[in-house]
Amino acid sequence: MSILVNKDTKVIVQGFTGKEGSFHAEQCLAYGTKIMGGVTPGKGGQEHLGLPVFNTVRDAVLATGATVSMIFVPPAFVSDAVMEAADAGITMAVIITEGAPVKDMMYAKAYATKKDMMTIGPNCPGIITADECKIGIMPGFIFKKGNIGLISKSGTLTYESANQVVKEGFGITTAVGIGGDPIIGLSYKQLLPMFEADPETKAIVMIGEIGGDLEIQAAAYIKEHITKPVVAFIAGQTAPEGKRMGHAGAIISGGAGTAAEKMAALTAAGVTVVVSPADIGKAVAQVMKNL
Amino acid sequence: MNIHEYQAKELFAKYNVPTLRGHIAFTAEEAVKAAQELGGSIWVVKAQIHAGGRGLGGGVKLARSTGEVREVAQQIIGMNLVTHQTGPEGKLVQKVYVEEGADIQKEYYLGILLDRAREMPIMMASTEGGMAIEDVAHNSPEKIIKVEIDPITGFQGFHGRKLAFGLGLPKEDVNTFVKFASALYNVYMDNDAEMIEINPLVKTGDGRFLALDAKMGFDNNALYRQEHVHEMRDLSEEEPTEVEAGKFDLSYIKLDGNVGCMVNGAGLAMGTMDTINYEGGKPANFLDVGGSANATTVAKGFEIILKDPNVKAIFVNIFGGIVRCDRVANGIIEATKLTNVNVPVIVRLDGTNAIEAAEILRNAGIKNIIAATDLADGAKKAVAAAKGE
Numbered sequence: 040m041s042i043l044v045n046k047d048t049k050v051i052v053q054g055f056t057g058k059e060g061s062f063h064a065e066q067c068l069a070y071g072t073k074i075m076g077g078v079t080p081g082k083g084g085q086e087h088l089g090l091p092v093f094n095t096v097r098d099a100v101l102a103t104g105a106t107v108s109m110i111f112v113p114p115a116f117v118s119d120a121v122m123e124a125a126d127a128g129i130t131m132a133v134i135i136t137e138g139a140p141v142k143d144m145m146y147a148k149a150y151a152t153k154k155d156m157m158t159i160g161p162n163c164p165g166i167i168t169a170d171e172c173k174i175g176i177m178p179g180f181i182f183k184k185g186n187i188g189l190i191s192k193s194g195t196l197t198y199e200s201a202n203q204v205v206k207e208g209f210g211i212t213t214a215v216g217i218g219g220d221p222i223i224g225l226s227y228k229q230l231l232p233m234f235e236a237d238p239e240t241k242a243i244v245m246i247g248e249i250g251g252d253l254e255i256q257a258a259a260y261i262k263e264h265i266t267k268p269v270v271a272f273i274a275g276q277t278a279p280e281g282k283r284m285g286h287a288g289a290i291i292s293g294g295a296g297t298a299a300e301k302m303a304a305l306t307a308a309g310v311t312v313v314v315s316p317a318d319i320g321k322a323v324a325q326v327m328k329n330l
Numbered sequence: 331m332n333i334h335e336y337q338a339k340e341l342f343a344k345y346n347v348p349t350l351r352g353h354i355a356f357t358a359e360e361a362v363k364a365a366q367e368l369g370g371s372i373w374v375v376k377a378q379i380h381a382g383g384r385g386l387g388g389g390v391k392l393a394r395s396t397g398e399v400r401e402v403a404q405q406i407i408g409m410n411l412v413t414h415q416t417g418p419e420g421k422l423v424q425k426v427y428v429e430e431g432a433d434i435q436k437e438y439y440l441g442i443l444l445d446r447a448r449e450m451p452i453m454m455a456s457t458e459g460g461m462a463i464e465d466v467a468h469n470s471p472e473k474i475i476k477v478e479i480d481p482i483t484g485f486q487g488f489h490g491r492k493l494a495f496g497l498g499l500p501k502e503d504v505n506t507f508v509k510f511a512s513a514l515y516n517v518y519m520d521n522d523a524e525m526i527e528i529n530p531l532v533k534t535g536d537g538r539f540l541a542l543d544a545k546m547g548f549d550n551n552a553l554y555r556q557e558h559v560h561e562m563r564d565l566s567e568e569e570p571t572e573v574e575a576g577k578f579d580l581s582y583i584k585l586d587g588n589v590g591c592m593v594n595g596a597g598l599a600m601g602t603m604d605t606i607n608y609e610g611g612k613p614a615n616f617l618d619v620g621g622s623a624n625a626t627t628v629a630k631g632f633e634i635i636l637k638d639p640n641v642k643a644i645f646v647n648i649f650g651g652i653v654r655c656d657r658v659a660n661g662i663i664e665a666t667k668l669t670n671v672n673v674p675v676i677v678r679l680d681g682t683n684a685i686e687a688a689e690i691l692r693n694a695g696i697k698n699i700i701a702a703t704d705l706a707d708g709a710k711k712a713v714a715a716a717k718g719e
């Protein structure tokens with residue numbers, strides 16, 4: 040078991056023939072992901088990586104039965120691509136692109152929601168179910184199969200935590216990089232219940248950062264609904280106010296969105312909060328021992 | 331990206347958001363000319379820096395004659411203005427905005443920003459004009475009226491009425507206010523703004539509503555399609571090393587510690603700072619070198635970090651995923667040839683080909699490179715090295 044994606048998930052790639060799209064589609068294929076083909080307007084009918092290229096997402100869905108789209112188009116075209124996927128009946132779009140305007144995502148997400156399409160990202164490493172399906176840009180080999188669910192706003196911290204979890208002798212069910220933008224798709228609050236319901240997941244790691252209040256919402260949700268142990272780390276305890284720390288959404292403004300307030304809320308919700316990210320693996324080992 | 335008050339007011343004017351007339355001046359002489367050109371008998375001379383709270387810091391002054399305009403302009407231009415938003419180091423004032431004086435009857439607050447939880451803009455108004463909105467939110471949240479504006483409907487009359495009546499405006503002012511708020515929403519949406527703050531929005535003795543102050547920030551990701559906004563960028567308001575780093579696609583932020591950090595990925599970069607702090611040190615900077623971490627970017631990273639004379643050691647923390655650690659190791663060695671690194675460099679490379687990378691670093695025999703096995707080990711060694719241990 041796992042959440043959202045598995046070995047049967049059929050995936051298409053928007054921005055398939057571009058440099059990034061090609062490179063990562065190939066890596067995903069090598070991992071075993073069922074990449075069915077891709078979309079590049081104007082290149083319909085061609086073949087790329089031995090797979091069909093379509094002009095529209097609709098064509099790709101009809102021909103391949105794909106339900107998930109991995110999006111690599113440049114920032115200026117992301118909202119168009121997301122809305123096209125939603126219109127074509129895709130059920131989940133994984134948006135890897137970094138740098139999409141906030142206003143565009145505001146419209147794209149509202150439309151996706153209306154069309155019942157889930158979104159992950161943008162500005163994220165994607166989603167991976169260990170040994171089954173990798174949809175994104177993460178190095179697959181780090182994610183050994185196991186019983187830990189992982190949700191993270193940051194790409195490299197996802198790898199860092201997965202690596203620590205594996206070094207402690209555990210592994211990952213599914214890891215979801217939710218992205219570091221001000222407006223993102225699936226977040227902790229939607230993913231936590233999925234991990235709670237997944238029989239294979241025994242504990243959950245959540246990696247947050249400064250900015251916004253998604254972690255606070257997560258804390259409230261965990262307190263009420265999550266029975267599995269949760270280990271959390273919030274990046275940016277040493278970040279100054281008013282500065283954007285790399286991610287568009289990672290900013291403390293008007294004294295709100297600090298790591299301290301998020302850590303306090305999570306601690307109050309019974310989450311094991313580590314102060315140093317170097318302790319994530321050890322904390323997971325501890326909660327697993329106490330099960 | 332942020333802009334100055336005078337620039338925001340120029341943008342307001344294009345959308346018929348009412349402001350007073352004013353001119354920018356770089357010298358006291360120009361300030362006097364500006365006042366003469368504006369006419370009247372009362373002016374306000376306002377320091378133009380990217381920070382609020384200028385009034386309290388002595389950066390906004392009233393003048394009742396052109397002689398006084400000269401006097402206050404002389405005081406303000408060249409001053410180091412310290413406000414609650416500049417930090418204790420303050421900001422050098424290079425220009426002033428000379429504006430007509432307003433006959434203020436009442437001060438309000440009006441602002442727009444993205445509500446990340448609701449995923450749409452919200453407009454906020456308050457009768458507590460002139461006060462920092464964070465303080466109002468903290469001390470008397472009931473005095474802030476908020477409306478969320480779904481971009482699908484856009485700004486409707488009811489949004490404006492809810493705010494106007496909420497502020498307790500007399501009914502003859504409601505329509506004027508609604509028009510004002512509606513125009514402001516257009517400024518926000520059309521220009522990909524991230525936030526607009528008018529503090530204060532004033533009602534004048536003759537019954538007009540005016541934006542007396544104007545603060546605006548924009549979505550950096552949308553600047554490619556907002557050329558007129560991009561042109562308003564004032565590099566002199568930004569930290570020079572941050573600007574320099576930006577030219578090389580490096581995301582750098584200067585902090586006040588002495589352990590330099592070079593990391594791939596924003597999350598891990600913040601996490602590295604936090605680990606240094608946890609181990610008893612203080613990070614000197616945030617630096618995300620991005621996905622490539624090759625010799626050129628690493629060399630540039632070293633150069634930028636070492637511009638800060640406080641830096642006593644550098645912690646290079648790279649988690650190699652798609653980018654292979656052996657390549658990064660070669661990049662680091664190459665970088666030390668491209669630029670002179672005269673402090674201990676603690677290197678932690680993990681992920682793809684980490685073992686080969688360690689081998690490469692060891693064989694290179696560069697004496698100020700210290701290998702670390704993991705995040706905690708690297709942070710500990712970097713903190714110790716910065717302390718001269």
Ligand SMILES: Nc1ncnc2c1ncn2[C@@H]1O[C@H](COP(=O)(O)OP(=O)(O)O)[C@@H](O)[C@H]1O
Nearest residue numbers: 374382383384385429430431432460529530543
């Ligand atoms: N044109 C003006 N006429 C009269 N008073 C003004 C004018 N501009 C500013 N002020 C007064 O100065 C105060 C501070 O100016 P403001 O532009 O809000 O700067 P800051 O918020 O940085 O202190 C305002 O609250 C207002 O009372």
Ligand SMILES: [Mg+2]
Nearest residue numbers: 382529530543
């Ligand atoms: Mg003000």
